[in-house]
Amino acid sequence: MSTAMPFAADTTLLAEVTAAVKTAGLTLRDRHTPQARGVSLDEVVAEIHANDGAVLDVLREPLLRARAGSRWAEDELAGGALPPGEWWVVDPAEGNINHVHGMEDWAVTATLVRDNQPVLTVVHLPLTGDTYTAVAGGGARLGGRPLKASAKTDMGAALVGTGQAKPGEDTDTYRKIGESVTAMLTGGLVVRLSVPATMQLIHVAAGRTDAFYQFSDVRSGLVAGALLVSEAGGTVTDLAGEPWNTGSRDFLAAAPGIHAAALDILSPIA
Numbered sequence: 001m002s003t004a005m006p007f008a009a010d011t012t013l014l015a016e017v018t019a020a021v022k023t024a025g026l027t028l029r030d031r032h033t034p035q036a037r038g039v040s041l042d043e044v045v046a047e048i049h050a051n052d053g054a055v056l057d058v059l060r061e062p063l064l065r066a067r068a069g070s071r072w073a074e075d076e077l078a079g080g081a082l083p084p085g086e087w088w089v090v091d092p093a094e095g096n097i098n099h100v101h102g103m104e105d106w107a108v109t110a111t112l113v114r115d116n117q118p119v120l121t122v123v124h125l126p127l128t129g130d131t132y133t134a135v136a137g138g139g140a141r142l143g144g145r146p147l148k149a150s151a152k153t154d155m156g157a158a159l160v161g162t163g164q165a166k167p168g169e170d171t172d173t174y175r176k177i178g179e180s181v182t183a184m185l186t187g188g189l190v191v192r193l194s195v196p197a198t199m200q201l202i203h204v205a206a207g208r209t210d211a212f213y214q215f216s217d218v219r220s221g222l223v224a225g226a227l228l229v230s231e232a233g234g235t236v237t238d239l240a241g242e243p244w245n246t247g248s249r250d251f252l253a254a255a256p257g258i259h260a261a262a263l264d265i266l267s268p269i270a
Contacts, residue, residue: 161200217251
């Protein structure tokens, strides 16, 4: 199969995926409240699972139908390489913890991963109506507007983001996060520590933020942003500087002009 054929098929598929994600976003928007839901940990977790279940009921079947032979990555908190072939990596409520606490930083995401590389993605923000899309080789867009990564070359002027990938990570990961924030506060301008990853990575793709890094490999939080940033002209690697894929242990997406400087700060910690 020629390289042109998958690109053409992916481009045709994008409209169908966008429609499905937007429809699922209506379900999540209808579940949003301006106040926090749940007091105990059990109550908060129940709200999170209810969000996931409601959106997946709307989203799973249309995506699998849209791409014959595709498979579904069941565990949204899983990391590591997927078996060969095409997989839907979906986060039905990216930023679910924000959603159930009445905040606004959340989205619905769907990404087609082919042989461990994201090739198509849709990130929809139901509260604003913003939709970020990318197809490998076709650029990244917000609506119809092309996205372009930051042109900064001075690490000292950089706005950098990071955060934990999921609750209950190991203490070594928490140590790395803490050490890296200290190092980045010295080497960069401002460090933004928040969740979820995708909501930071759309800003890297749009040139609003200059870099985002993470010491974990939860794929559902990274695949969409990795494709958006790379298609917007950014550089996406692991923290050893090797090209990133779903089997990578850690992650850095940055403006090309500061990527090497960010690696110099982060690789000794990683």
